[in-house]
Amino acid sequence: MKLVDYAQRSAEWLEWRQGGISASEVSILVDANPHKTIWRLWMEKKGKAKPEDLSKNPNVQRGVKMEDTVRVMAENYLDCGPLLAPCAESDERTYVRASFDGLTIDGNIPVELKSVSQKQFDLVESERTESEVYQLYYWQVLCQMYVAEADHGYLFVAGPNFGDQFVCFKIEANEQDLTKLLKAIDEFQKKLINNKQPKKDAQRDVFYPEDEAQATRWSRTSWTLADTAAQIKELKGQIEMLEVRKKLLAQDAVSEMGEFLTADALGVAVTRSFRPGNVDYSALLEAKGITVTDDELEAHRKPGSESVLIRSTGRDMPKRVCDEDLVAVYENIDCFRESDSFF
Secondary structure (H helix, E strand, C coil): CEEECCCCCCHHHHHHHHCCEEHHHHHHHCCCCCCCCHHHHHHHHCCCECCCCCCCCHHHHHHHHHHHHHHHHHHHHHCCCCEECCEEECCCCCCEEEECCCEECCCCCEEEEEECCHHHHHHHHHHHHHCHHHHHHHHHHHHHHHHHCCCEEEEEEECCCCCCCEEEEEEECCHHHHHHHHHHHHHHHHHHHCCCCCCCCCCCCCCCCCCHHHHHHHHHHHHHHHHHHHHHHHHHHHHHHHHHHHHHHHHHHHHHHCCCCEEEECCEEEECCCCCCCCCHHHHHHHCCCCCCHHHHHHCCCCCCCCCCCCCCCCCCCCCECCHHHHHHHHCCCCCCCCCCCC
16 A cells, blocks of 8 residues: 555645546446446546536535544544554556555554435445445445455444444455456546446437437427427417316306306307226225335326426536537537527
8 A cells, every 4th residue: 555645635636646546436347336327437537528516415514513522433433542544656557546544554454434314324234244335335444445455444434423423344355346346447547548438328318419410310300399488388378378267257157056067058069077086096995094115006007108308508518517529519519599489
């Protein structure tokens, strides 16, 4: 392990992290991170996309604010003396890097500290190693163990009330998982070096046209679609106002009719009809003492339908994407913006 002298969260530290693969990022590479894909991480590492600003995220703010408190809790529980918080690179793979929350003085054992919400903590307590928190940060600790050349490490999870509200997981070295992790890291590093973009995840990544021909087709279709959607929205607004007017006038007509169900005079016929309301089947089953599981409900669910939401972004580039090659492509596109009515 090679220690490096950077203050965590400093500009120099951010640049150092950007130049390698950090322990906090490796869960992405083994597809264990629900918040970011391999493609997105590659784009950020290549400077083609900007990372999401998490500084205002309440979970992140809580973690930063309470890190020292949780560190003391871990020190007391593990009886390991003061925990250090250095940055280091792997001797074997210098591009594998770790910014430790805690590292024991005597044995270089990593201790990852997490402060979570009450809901998350309850799940950690009940689900233990099957919890999302453990599944996400297990890989981070494993990577820290690799950098520190340690045979075990700790994931220390504290709830919002602190005191005795914590769970500490001891994570032992696992050759199979470490092999999987290092293989994923090496493959990603090779893609960075060779400038080979990973495949997008169609369920999680964003589509955008990447060549002039595709961008031209997208411009024609998307702007016509957006303008059509805007016209529909405007007409729906008019219809809603007319529906309100119709309802008020119908009330007046019914008031004139009294108890009669039909009226016919001066070129207008009005017919009153009544229909029963929908049955609340959930309440009915509950009243009958019948319990239906989610799986049983799913078995009788009718096919779903797809909806398409169209909105204006006010920008040509995709959100947080700053790829200069893409900028050059989009500059040559004559966007079909003859009608700006939906702005």
